[in-house]
Each structure stands twice: as C-alpha cells, then as structure tokens.
Amino acid sequence: MAQPAESLGNVMNPNPEWVTKVSEPALEPDLPIVDPHHHLWQRAGNDYLFHDLLADTQTGHNIVGTVFVDCHSMYRKDGPAELRCIGETEFANGVAAMSASGLYGNLRACAGIVSHVDLRRGEKAGDVFDAQIAAGNGRFKGIRHQTGWDADPGIRNSRNDPPPEQTRDLTWREGFRELAKRDLTFDAWLYHPQLAEIAELADAFPGTHIVLDHVGGPLGYAGYAGRHDEVRAAWRKSMAELSRRQNIVVKLGGLGMAMGFFDFYRRPTPPGSAELAEAYRPWVETTIDLFGVDRCMYESNFPVDKITSGYGVLWNAFKRISAGASPSEKKALFSGTAARIYKLAL
Template sequence: MTTQNETDTSPATVVDFRGNNDRDLKALDSWTKRRVEEALEPELPIIDPHHHIWNDERGRYLADELLADIGTGHRIEATVYMQFKANYRETGPESMRPVGEVEFASMFADACATERPEGPKLCAGIVGHADLLLGSDVQAVLDTMLEAGRGRLRGIRHGATFDSGQAGFGRAFARPHVLLDSNFREGFARLAPLNLSFDAWIFYPQLPDLISLLREFPDTNVILDHAGGILGVPPHVNRPEVFSTWRAYIQQLSQHPNLTVKIGGLGMLYCGWNYHLYSEPPTSEALAASWRPYIETCIEFFGPERCMFESNFPVDKQTCGYGVLWNAFKRVTRHYSESEKRALYRDNAARIYRLQ
C-alpha cells in the first residue's frame, strides 16, 4: 500500500487494471470510514439520481447500508434506483426476467416509506433494464415493467459499454456499436410514447454512437451516465489525450437539447485515479482537484440546467465515502449561484426523473 504523502506516487500512476471491484462491501465500509469529513453546505437539498441496491453474491447493500452512507450530514431528500442486475426473476421468459428488478426496487421503496416515513424517499424513481435489441417485441416487457413499478418506473438503461483494452477485465461486454443496431433502435422507439427516458451507459470512445442515436430520436429524453464514461486504464492512459477527445465529444453532444448529463461515476476504478491503492481514502480536496476538469467541462457545455450530480453508490465507494464524494462536488461548485446549485443538486433530477 502507498500513502498520499509519498511523493513518488501519483493517483494517475499507471497500474494493471484488475476490475472495477477491488474491495468487497465489508472492506469498503471499513476503509472509507477512515476518512470522515464534516458536510459542506449541509442545507443544500440533494436528490441522488443514481444508486444501486442488491443482496446477492456481491454482498448486501440494502436500506441499512444505504442509509448509513447517506447519513453523513448532507441533505439527501430522495433517490433514484438505477438498474444493476439485481433480483432478476429466476423463471419465465428470458426477456421478462429483468422485471424482477423493478419489482424488487418498488417493494424496497414501499418498505422504506412505511418504516421510515420521515426519512429520504429512497427509490422514488426507478430505472430498469429491458433488452431493446428485441425490437418491437420489447413492448410487452415495457408494459409489464410499468405495472411492476407501480408508478415509479421512469426509464430504461440498456448498458452498451465496450472496450478492447483492460476495462474488459473480469466482465462480459455487449457487442460493439449496440446503439447503432437497427433492432435496438426499433426497441428504443418504444420509450418516448410511454414517457420513459433512456440512461446511456457507454465509454467515451463510444460517444459518437450516442450522437447518431440522438439525431434519429430528438424527442426522447436521454441521460448520459457517469459524465460520458471516462477511462484511465490501458490503453487509455494518456490523460490529456483522453480528456481532449472526450471534451470534443461532450461539446458535440451538448447540441442535442434532449440530452442531460449525470456527473459522477468518476470514482469508478475504470477512471484510473488509483486512489483505492492508498492506505488512507482521499480527501475531498484531492478528489475535487482530479475531477474538476470533467465536472466543469460538462457544466460549461450543457449549462447548470442540463447537468445533475450522482453518487453511483456503492460502486464509487471503491474510491471514497459518500459524504466525501458530495464534499468534492461541492468544492467544485462553491462559487456557483444558489439557483445553479439547486438545479445541479436537486431540481434537474426532480424534473428529468419526474419526481415532483
């Protein structure tokens, strides 16, 4: 292990990537608790529009664990559940099995509302997964999901990440250029009539495929997850070059008014900061310094009215604790106006995911 005070070690040091889950949830909880910070701007209202829950071979991350992370002094009012292959149905048609995740998240939301009526509205909105490659046949899946969501289903995420480099370690990717597939687009066309949005989870070299999709579907509400999928693992290790390419794509994407950007996911190990290798978790100051160029670029091109901050917990817990993460965001936006902050931290999420 290294420490943040060892002058020969930088968070940008290139190391072999061995997956996006270096520590299990129990180890993460112990490690992140070694860095506790007082919440900055604790009265600023926040809707966290991107987190996960599960209880399976990956460990347990349910209400107790989520609320323990949330309870760090920041004013979290509500959250949006993001699909993560949790609690799929174990029987029935393959296409319908993801409906189980929506049922799971909806029951979780009901239980939390009953047991903790004064607490944050957990899973107030739900984004599920439906295989849009089914084309028009996905309609039956979407109809079933809407019923399962009991008024909470807000959108669909069909992950399309692909990289031929080390980002593929330990996982299976979709085939390249899924967003360009004619069957996918036939399925995608079913979202807008149902008032469902689409969360796009892709890596930055794939952003031109999203540009093409947006051109064909200008009336579908699309949210770009994780600031556009920054990579910092081999072969994407020339950070200035990666930033330049990513920035040019972000500028092009900003020309499509139906697209919103979720700023987060920067704590994923795919980004290559390697803070997880330190013996002590990073400070919010260190994270703000690393993440500032990406945060400011998104806001520069999309404006405060088309960006929202996300936690991506517990995935981003590989890098830092929940409270430290929000402090890092707040350090970058400390000089923004109160109305801009409310948009970035609460109002845009409420509007885009229809939580009002």
C-alpha cells in the first residue's frame, strides 16, 4: 500500500466532504477520553480552529479534555525571534479559556499545552521556558522539538529541518537540561530509524518524561516502500529497547498520516472503524504489550489524521482494539496516562 514520496504531498489536507461519507454511533459513549494530541491552525485551504475541534469532539464520544501540541501556529510576528513561539501558547491558552467558560459544554480543550522552545539555544533556552510558563497560565506542560531526519532524499524531514542526530548535540542537550530543571515534558517526533537516539536521551535525563509521538514514526514510503516486514521488525526491536526506559511513554496514533503504510485516503470512501482497527492493531497492540497501559495513551493527531477518517470513527477504532481490556486498563489508555503525564487539572 506504500506510495512514492512525490505522490504524498497532494494528500496533506483533509477533504471534509470525503470524511463525512462514513459516520458511526460512538461505541462505549460514556468512557471518558482525554485526547492528548491535536493541533489548531489557520492555513491556506486547511483551517482547523476551535469550532472545528468542537464539531469533531461532539460526535458521541465523551471527550473531557485535550492537549494542544506544537504546530508553529500563531507565532508572534514581531519581537525577538526566540520569543515568537510564545504566541502559540498565548493562542492555545485563549482557546482553553473559551472552553473553560462552559459555554461550549463539558469539554476542556487545551487543558494542556505543548508548545515549542528552540533547544539549540542551549542554556539561553531557560528564559524562553520561563516566558512560556508565564504565558500558559498553568496549562503549559512542555515542548516538542521535532527532530525527524532521514538520509533518504525522498523522506520529508521535520518542519524545522534538523540535522542528523540533533538530540546528541551538546548545546541542544544544554537546552533540554533547562526543560528538565522545570519538570516539563518533552514530546519526541522523529522516525523509526532514529529511535536509539531517544533511548540515549532518556538515559541522560531519567527524571524527565519523554513522550514518543505516533508510535515512533514508522516509515513506509520512498526508500522504505516495499520493505514493510523489514521496517516492522526493526521498529519492534527499537521499541522493545525503548520500553526498558521507564520515563518513556508512547502516543498510540498518527498511523493515518501519509507515511506510506496505509493509503485509505486514496479510496472513494473512508474506512469504517472495524477496518481501521484491524489495520492499526499490530502497531498498537505491540506497543501496549511492550510498554504497558500506564505508559500508553491513545491520540487523535487531528487534523493531520483526518485525511484517513473522521474523529468519531477513529475513536471507535481505538475502542475496538481495546475491547478486551479491563475497565482500569481502558481508563489508563483513554484518559489516565495522559492526565497523569501532562498533569491535567480536569
């Protein structure tokens, strides 16, 4: 099902009409859910703002809180370059204030905010962290510094165009130390061949929670196309090694992105939750088996994963995968782990 790299750039924006072709009633509608990974942005042909999030979360599932995650949204236009990222936290905090008014129901959107600080500033990053904390009004929980890089020229590297082995750079780690001093979380977004770097980072900062986004970023396109069994074996080996670090937790999701393993977005109609669950199950269940429910959390990764399914369908798929879990296990996977790691006041 892999696609060549040059064909993936045309499917980054969700098609609202296509997504709504399949809808389903919510399974286990009373199960509380904290969505620990979504974005809000205003982009040409791809807006996703508070009213869009509300529409998605009001599809029958009991979404009680969310965590906004770094996406270079609403950065300040003026002022020192290193402080422009504060605008994203201010923006997300404003949405959180709207949601906390109760005018929009029981949802507490952006109860946690994971924004950005450029760790390449080293010790100087400390002042930016303090400014982010002040802007977040108690909701700023940590940052994401994307480090996705691959030698294959067909792979899209992370937005900030990192060099190889960014997390091993000594100045970058000085910046990470400033994060660790403030007991903040770090969201890691990189690709599966880089997972050993996260193991090293976790060893260097054992008291800091590192949240691995999107089950570790397995690649299945460009030079990885047609090598799915090989990739899965390498990914599992790396994930097993990571699971030995107790300060690493994993977000279960992001598999609907255009990463080459699945191409549901090319179909005339979206998949239903049963088909989606079977496709995602090997990745999700392997991760849960390795890390345990107390170090795993389901995520929507919306609107990025909206190219593959609707919000309600996605959460139904997750519920199907964990249908045999105990009530306490479901609580951890759907809300408890996220609320604990991000210290959410819900």
